[in-house]
Amino acid sequence: MALSFKFDTEPINQVLFGGNSSVKLVILNRPHKLNVLNFEMVSQILKHLRMYEDDSSVKLVILKVFAMPEAHIGYFPDVGASYFLSRLPGYFGEYLGLTGTRLDGIEMAACGLATHFVHSTKLNALENALQAITSSNVSTVSALIETFTEKPTVKQDSPFKRLEIINKCFSKGTVEDIIQSLENELENGAEEKWITNTLSSMRFSSPMSLKIFLKSIRKGRIENIEECLYRDYNIACHLNRRTVSNDFYEGSRAKLFDKDKA
Template sequence: MLDYLVATYGKPVVAIIDGIVMGGGAGLSLQRTFRIVTENTVFAMPETAIGHFTDVGSSYFLSRLPGFFGEYLGLTGTKIRGAEMVECGLANHFMLSKDVRLLETALDEVTSSDTKTISEIISKFMHKPNVKQHGAFSRLEIINKCFSRTTVEEILSSLESEAETRAEKWILEAINWMKSACPTSLKISLRSIREGRTQGLEQCLIQEFTVGSHIARRTVSDDFYEGTRAMLLDKDRNPKWDPSKLELVTDEIVDRYFSKADEDYMESLQLPTRSNLVDTMRPKL
């Protein structure tokens, strides 16, 4: 609800991301009119490591990144820095961390909600990002080749084939993540992002709420609780996923997460009528 209210707020919202932005923080900040990052910014969606899935509106903002970069980020938990966020479209402004307080002071003095006025103020503090040529986004051609596949199994197999001819670090890291992540979470996340390509933010949030409700209520599996135990509480980093392998996660299992629950206590997300929703993300390329 909060993600939706902020995204559809009548006045321009400026998100200044000067550090780690993952999961819920990404949902609050990456659907704003102004998304400002710095050299300290680190973004990732690592939910599949704990048996959860890419939610908080990520089926909306990840699906709108160029090519299949959103699927790559959602399925591999990859961390990218502020400069690369601007390059791929997750953010639209880059500034130096040392100037954040100055920008905040300048914005505090604004008496208008005019987008152009705010944009002019922000532009005074902008800095040209130093994009690393070996970053993941520079490998978009390979990412598109692998992550455009229909199933998670096919994506993983394609990555392994690439690794045989080019043992690049980012490919090996993607393979290792996907092999250790929750199999069901990977399949839920892929379906969520793929369907998000044709949905508006409201539809994405409602569907993510349905999936999240099933996960929280354990109506299908205990994976989220097992993942939380293994990765965050006991920290043995040895979760026992059920099902344990990708090939054991059937379409019927995934369908259950996306279906409306029969239980009376699981209601659908009810969002208020809003007229200010603007697609602030770059169009899919």
């Protein structure tokens, strides 16, 4: 059966570039597609980053909006996710990759995905301060960001407050065992709403994607970033060639193009 894709009109500039002579801005500009990168965007970013790298006057690059909707579209968390997610506390990385849960800034700072939390009302001031910086020294940049940083408390309904049950369930060896463990907890009366939402999210995803990611993140725990990126590229090539499954193409159609979510 042939697939028919309905393409929305793309913005003329899918990546915006700005800044000044010493600080450069790279802004993803494809919001209606969750800022998913395409070849044109990657080519533009690579071209500019190479120019900045060869320019001694450039001290800092600010990259702005990103998204990782992988498992829900038949893909998997790639670009090194098996490396950085596997290094989060306990099995929180498994939980994030298998459920596609979105974190706010406070949660990202709490679990270690971000180094600083800055309130949205201070972001423009921080950006202006960074654009005025004249040094590329990491300590100098970090000290400047620290002056805008807050240390808010993680909300009680945050998944990061549920590390005990996450570690218990998401430490299992297979996707089926994780689901069974969550169902057992649900039967025992634990965290009914949270577990129901977690199971619903996993069942909405491609089973193949979940299995690929679980095996990948487990390998990532004992590998370096280069090994994780190599594996990600290898898996991505197979998914794009439809070697094993058509899930990625069908998931992209349902979520990103036709948007019928079927």
